Amino acid sequence: MDPDEVEFWAEKTPIQIIPSFNSQTMFLIGGDIGPFRASIPTRVPLWMAIHLKKQQQCKIIPPDWLDVEILTNVKEQEKDNKSFVKMPSEHYMVEAKLILGNAADDIPRVDEIRTIIKDIWDIRMSKLRSSMDLMIKNSSMYAAVDNLTLMEMNSIRPILPNALDQIYRMKTIKRGLTGRTQGTSILSHSKSTVSFNS
Amino acid sequence: MDDTLEIDNLAVSESEDELSLEQMIEVIEEAWLNEKFAPEILPHKTEIVELLLGQITHMEEQLQQVSSTDFKKGIHQMELDRLKYLVTSYLRMRLEKIETFFTLILKQEQQRTEKNEEPYLNPNEFEFAQEYEQSIKDHFESIMSFCPNVMDTEAQIISPNVNSMIILKSKKNIEGITVDDGNAENNDLIDLTSGSQILINYNSIASLLKNGDVHLI
Numbered sequence: 001m002d003p004d005e006v007e008f009w010a011e012k013t014p015i016q017i018i019p020s021f022n023s024q025t026m027f028l029i030g031g032d033i034g035p036f037r038a039s040i041p042t043r044v045p046l047w048m049a050i051h052l053k054k055q056q057q058c059k060i061i062p063p064d065w066l067d068v069e070i071l072t073n074v075k076e077q078e079k080d081n082k083s084f085v086k087m088p089s090e091h092y093m094v095e096a097k098l099i100l101g102n103a104a105d106d107i108p109r110v111d112e113i114r115t116i117i118k119d120i121w122d123i124r125m126s127k128l129r130s131s132m133d134l135m136i137k138n139s140s141m142y143a144a145v146d147n148l149t150l151m152e153m154n155s156i157r158p159i160l161p162n163a164l165d166q167i168y169r170m171k172t173i174k175r176g177l178t179g180r181t182q183g184t185s186i187l188s189h190s191k192s193t194v195s196f197n198s
Numbered sequence: 199m200d201d202t203l204e205i206d207n208l209a210v211s212e213s214e215d216e217l218s219l220e221q222m223i224e225v226i227e228e229a230w231l232n233e234k235f236a237p238e239i240l241p242h243k244t245e246i247v248e249l250l251l252g253q254i255t256h257m258e259e260q261l262q263q264v265s266s267t268d269f270k271k272g273i274h275q276m277e278l279d280r281l282k283y284l285v286t287s288y289l290r291m292r293l294e295k296i297e298t299f300f301t302l303i304l305k306q307e308q309q310r311t312e313k314n315e316e317p318y319l320n321p322n323e324f325e326f327a328q329e330y331e332q333s334i335k336d337h338f339e340s341i342m343s344f345c346p347n348v349m350d351t352e353a354q355i356i357s358p359n360v361n362s363m364i365i366l367k368s369k370k371n372i373e374g375i376t377v378d379d380g381n382a383e384n385n386d387l388i389d390l391t392s393g394s395q396i397l398i399n400y401n402s403i404a405s406l407l408k409n410g411d412v413h414l415i
Contacts, residue, residue, distance in 0.1 A: 001234065008280070009227075026270060028277050029253050031220045047280065048273055055269065141379035142388065142398040145365060150415060153365055153395075161363035161397070168361050168399065171379070 006151050010091035011047035011098070016061040019052070046095065050102050060103040065089060066096060068109050071116040078123050084147040093121060093151045124152060132160050139167050219253060222246050223281070228413050230288045235365070235414040236407065237358035237400055239295045239303055244320040247285055254281055296327045300334070301355045303327055361399045366412045368394050378402050 023036040033044055041061060044052070052058040065071065065088030077085045089095055096117045104110045128148075135143055141164065145153060217225065229243050257278055264271050296303055296319070303319070304327055310317055319327060361378070368390040377386045378401055390396065395415065406412045 008283070011280075021269075023270065026273065028274065029219055029250075029257060029281060030223050030277065047276065051273065051276060055272075057269070141363075142377050142386070142396060142402075145395045145397050148395065153415065161365075164363045164397075164399075165359060165361065168363075168379075172361075 001154050001157065003151070003154065006091075006154050007094050007098075009150060010094035011045065011050075013046045013089070013091055013095060014043045015046050015049050015063060015095075015099075016041045017044055017049045017052065017058040018061060019058045021057055046098060050098055053103050053106075060099060060106045062099060062103075062107045063089065063095065065092070066099065066107065066113060068112050068116065071113060071120065075116055075120050075123070078120055082127075084124060084127060086147045087120075087149055090149055091151065092149060093117070125155070128152060128156060132156060135160075136163060136167070139171075141168065217246070219250075222250055223284075226250060226284055226288060230284060230291075232407060232414045233288060233291045233295075236404075237360055237362045237364075238404075239292060239299070239318055241316065241318045241408060242292070242320045242323065247289070250281065250285055254278055254285075292323060293326065295358075296323060297330060299356055299358055300327050300331050302357045304331060305355075360401050360404065363397060364400050364403075364414050365395060365397050366403060366407070367415050368392055368396075368412045370411055372406065372411060375402055375406070 018039055018041050019036040020038055021036060022038050023034060025032050025034040030045075033048065034042060036042060049058065049060050053060055065074075070088065074085065074088060096113070100107065100110055100114060107113065131143070225243065225246050229240070232240055257274065261271060261274055261278075264274075307317055307319055307324065307327075317324065370392050372390045374387050374389065375398075377388060378399060379385065388396070388398075390412070400407075403412060407414065
């Protein structure tokens with residue numbers, strides 16, 4: 001999957017804005033939005049918030065977790081824990097990037113937040129790399145990936161699934177050679193397979 | 199300027215148990231992800247795709263009557279673009295699979311008809327697959343006629359790697375999934391709780407995916 005596509009999914013996340021205009025409820029295909037009253041907070045999808053922000057029609061209220069104290073706490077937990085900690089948002093990386101990139105003036109201590117998010121990402125990435133390493137060494141064929149966010153899973157694609165595919169092929173071929181079942185058909189099968197994940 | 203844009207959604211259906219538009223979008227979003235990561239082609243969602251496309255056209259027609267100075271037009275336009283991307287990208291992924299695996303897909307469709315099962319392709323896709331197969335055949339016959347045995351069909355069938363690794367998210371509690379780890383013996387059994395995510399090979403969970411108990415991510 002493209003990072004752009006991950007971003008597309010993240011842009012559905014609802015977020016609070018303070019509009020600077022008045023308008024009736026909008027009937028979008030995906031549901032009704034609004035009504036908008038100037039300076040009264042309302043919930044919209046992130047893509048719309050960014051759009052309105054770019055036209056200076058609203059202020060974005062950052063989500064609760066986009067806060068130096070909370071994120072520092074998450075970072076400490078992530079450091080202390082061997083496994084992955086549940087992130088405050090399913091798309092923390094994309095949301096932070098979009099909000100900080102487009103509405104930096106609505107958020108206090110932007111630079112600190114940026115650094116902490118980057119740190120959290122780095123810690124998680126290094127955990128991810130070592131668990132991938134372990135997985136390949138043990139040639140285990142499944143793994144629980146709870147608490148990984150879409151962007152993080154995307155970063156191990158396609159390399160990890162493809163590597164495991166190859167290990168699987170080697171295993172089945174070896175099994176065929178030791179005389180269990182379907183020797184040749186497995187060989188011709190693996191020759192003509194096409195992998196479809198990208 | 200508030201009154202310039204009064205856009206209502208088409209009444210999709212009178213009956214209460216039909217999906218709402220929001221749910222239909224969710225169905226297609228899920229189908230998009232599933233189709234993206236599943237190695238083989240999955241059952242079609244044509245009814246929902248067509249309802250959504252109808253909504254998109256309806257909205258586009260209404261938007262034409264709105265003056266382009268209305269800022270709300272931009273938002274509606276953006277939503278339309280997002281939906282159009284979702285649907286077209288979904289359909290395009292299916293076509294890509296059909297082009298790659300056409301021989302196998304057509305064969306499986308035939309088996310499904312014989313067993314009276316629901317087809318995976320919609321009629322248009324089926325027609326496309328057949329025409330595609332025909333034109334590939336014609337092409338090979340015309341340019342490869344001097345080269346013997348190149349059309350040895352059985353050996354040429356391209357099939358997806360149904361053992362490829364995928365990541366899934368479970369929608370319910372599921373017990374006792376057998377993991378085919380490539381070794382003949384000691385296949386592990388695993389349980390999933392609702393919402394858990396796991397990296398596993400497609401073959402082990404293909405039927406769960408088609409039932410809608412899990413979805414790919």
